[in-house]
Amino acid sequence: GESVGLHLPTLSVQEGDNSIINCAYSNSASDYFIWYKQESGKGPQFIIDIRSNMDKRQGQRVTVLLNKTVKHLSLQIAATQPGDSAVYFCAGPMEKLTFGTGTRLTIIP
Amino acid sequence: EPEVTQTPSHQVTQMGQEVILRCVPISNHLYFYWYRQILGQKVEFLVSFYNNEISEKSEIFDDQFSVERPDGSNFTLKIRSTKLEDSAMYFCASSEQGSYNSPLHFGNGTRLTVT
Numbered sequence: 001g002e003s004v005g006l007h008l009p010t011l012s013v014q015e016g017d018n019s020i021i022n023c024a025y026s027n028s029a030s031d032y033f034i035w036y037k038q039e040s041g042k043g044p045q046f047i048i049d050i051r052s053n054m055d056k057r058q059g060q061r062v063t064v065l066l067n068k069t070v071k072h073l074s075l076q077i078a079a080t081q082p083g084d085s086a087v088y089f090c091a092g093p094m095e096k097l098t099f100g101t102g103t104r105l106t107i108i109p
Numbered sequence: 110e111p112e113v114t115q116t117p118s119h120q121v122t123q124m125g126q127e128v129i130l131r132c133v134p135i136s137n138h139l140y141f142y143w144y145r146q147i148l149g150q151k152v153e154f155l156v157s158f159y160n161n162e163i164s165e166k167s168e169i170f171d172d173q174f175s176v177e178r179p180d181g182s183n184f185t186l187k188i189r190s191t192k193l194e195d196s197a198m199y200f201c202a203s204s205e206q207g208s209y210n211s212p213l214h215f216g217n218g219t220r221l222t223v224t
Contacts, residue, residue, distance in 0.1 A: 034213075042218070043113075043218050046214060100151065
């Protein structure tokens with residue numbers, strides 16, 4: 001069946017370093033992907049999206065890379081800050097609007 | 110920046126009582142959603158709503174649940190007879206286009222506690 005999931009449940013990064021959060025998907029027909037973050041006690045927050053006609057998209061301090069050959073998606077956060085601590089989710093349009101368990105990013109001061 | 114607002118932030122109710130959770134989606138958005146998150150678990154889809162009708166619902170969204178857009182700005186979730194296992198954070202979301210083409214914007218949730 002269709003699935004979008006995340007590689008690691010947890011990731012710890014030193015403050016100031018770059019973070020890379022990975023995600024895999026199984027459906028080759030997926031053509032739109034979204035990254036969300038969820039801070040403790042808050043709702044999921046849209047970070048950045050990408051369509052399948054692109055390989056890369058940049059936002060403020062974030063970059064999403066899409067590798068359609070291996071069906072892999074990554075979110076890169078530059079110069080990680082304490083405020084980046086959250087659970088990060090990738091989602092695709094074929095996923096019946098469901099979220100996976102996410103990757104919990106912890107920033108080490 | 111426009112945002113989705115939810116009220117109340119915390120609702121405590123007794124088992125068997127009806128609750129209504131309220132949401133004001135972003136004003137130019139056409140698609141509306143409810144999700145829930147039981148403590149420590151995943152965000153789970155409940156229902157999506159477009160053009161004044163339900164477009165998709167999950168198996169969680171049984172006959173005890175209903176949604177309504179009573180006017181041009183509010184979107185509500187009603188639970189008719191709450192159960193202990195309904196205790197969760199309930200998130201409302203809206204999107205400009207459907208989830209296949211645009212991101213969902215979430216509110217900060219209503220924490221429902223059923224005692």
